[in-house]
Amino acid sequence: MIFSNLRTVEIFAIGNELLVGQVLDTNTHWLIRMVTGVGARVTRAAMIRDDYDHIGDEIHAALRRGPRLILTTGGLGPTEDDLTLRAIARALNLPMHLHPEALEMVRRRYAYLATVRPNFSAELNDARRKMAFFPEGATPVANPNGAAPAMVLDTRSEHPDGVTTIVSLPGVPDEMKTIFTTTLQPVLARTIGAGGYIERTIVLDKGDESRIAALLRDVQAHHPTVYVKSRGQMLEDGLHLTVVLSVSGSDLLAIREEVRRTEEEAILGLRQLGYTVVRVLES
Numbered sequence: 146m147i148f149s150n151l152r153t154v155e156i157f158a159i160g161n162e163l164l165v166g167q168v169l170d171t172n173t174h175w176l177i178r179m180v181t182g183v184g185a186r187v188t189r190a191a192m193i194r195d196d197y198d199h200i201g202d203e204i205h206a207a208l209r210r211g212p213r214l215i216l217t218t219g220g221l222g223p224t225e226d227d228l229t230l231r232a233i234a235r236a237l238n239l240p241m242h243l244h245p246e247a248l249e250m251v252r253r254r255y256a257y258l259a260t261v262r263p264n265f266s267a268e269l270n271d272a273r274r275k276m277a278f279f280p281e282g283a284t285p286v287a288n289p290n291g292a293a294p295a296m297v298l299d300t301r302s303e304h305p306d307g308v309t310t311i312v313s314l315p316g317v318p319d320e321m322k323t324i325f326t327t328t329l330q331p332v333l334a335r336t337i338g339a340g341g342y343i344e345r346t347i348v349l350d351k352g353d354e355s356r357i358a359a360l361l362r363d364v365q366a367h368h369p370t371v372y373v374k375s376r377g378q379m380l381e382d383g384l385h386l387t388v389v390l391s392v393s394g395s396d397l398l399a400i401r402e403e404v405r406r407t408e409e410e411a412i413l414g415l416r417q418l419g420y421t422v423v424r425v426l427e428s
Contacts, residue, residue: 151305152185152337152395153212157203158192159229160219160316172218172314172321179325180216183333184340184393184400188212195226201236204311211303214336219316221293223272229313230296234280237300241278247285247294248277254292286312287328291320297332310336341397343404346378346426347388347411354386360414361388368407370394385423388415 156176162168170192177187189207193199207215220229234241251273259267276293279285285294295314302309312332314321325333354375365373371392378387390407394400412422 151213152340153188153304154180154185154214154216154337155188155207155210155212156180156190157200157207157215157217158190158219158316159195159200159217160192161195161226163192163219164194172316172318175318175322176216176218176325180337181393182342183337184342184395184397185214185337186393195220195228197228197232197235200229200232204233204236208300208302208309211305212309213304213306214333215309215311217311217313218321221276221295221313221315223275223292227275230279230283233296233298233311233313237280237298239280239282242281243274244277244279244283244285247279248274250285250287250294251277251292254288286324286332288315288320288324289327290323291315291317293320295324295329297329338395340393340395341400342391342393343400344389344391344428345404345408346428347390347408347415348378348380348423348426349386349388349415350421350423351384352386352420356418357386357388357415357420360418361411364407364411364414367410368403370400371404371407373407373411386420 156173158170158173163170173190177190180187191203193203217229220227231241252269255267255273259265279296280298283296283298286297288294293315295312298311299308300311301307312329314324357375361373361375371390374389376387378385388411390404392400392404415422
């Protein structure tokens with residue numbers, strides 16, 4: 146089977162700055178591509194205000210849907226409105242504790258910064274210590290590029306395995322990306338595993354999208370694991386009609402073969418309809 150419904154992910158970008166238009170949420174787009182790239186599937190993504198009730202409502206609703214992994218970004222910093230971990234703890238009725246390992250991560254970061262910035266204090270004041278308070282049962286994950294550790298917490302849910310893992314990442318894109326690609330990898334391996342994603346774009350000369358609808362419906366029916374979608378797309382040499390084939394899964398060889406067979410059938414049908422295939426792009 147190319148796709149397992151056990152490897153599902155929901156993503157929540159948390160922060161008032163996102164919802165008033167001060168900051169563009171690029172984190173979610175990046176995470177979706179990373180998750181899809183290992184053959185898992187994002188079933189929901191949302192932006193949430195820095196609000197206990199809003200965050201709690203989304204966490205409860207997600208656990209009822211039962212994804213294997215929930216990724217949150219934002220709200221891990223030292224200020225009072227950075228309340229993601231407290232909101233998760235409140236939603237799950239868990240006490241917050243000062244986590245010794247997380248505190249050591251924070252201490253090391255500020256000690257390092259004191260060595261490279263003139264007149265910078267390494268003192269662990271209350272605001273800095275706040276970043277080491279975690280819900281009971283949670284585990285910190287080192288942040289190589291920042292002060293706030295990420296958090297991992299396993300909790301009961303409606304997932305078929307009975308467990309959803311919540312991972313909270315910083316909102317700073319550089320920190321979030323570095324954690325995801327380095328220190329978080331063991332958590333990702335045990336939750337959504339390895340795999341791959343293939344996307345092939347059949348570029349056509351200009352044409353009427355409605356004329357190929359029936360063909361693509363048949364192609365989709367013959368290859369249900371591949372997502373088949375047509376759209377007008379502006380490429381470097383102008384506007385084209387394109388047919389995009391995408392598939393993800395844990396068996397990279399299997400998904401490559403399936404997308405190849407889908408591509409062959411689609412191109413044959415398109416040519417029979419009188420379309421010219423300009424080129425095929427892979428990503």
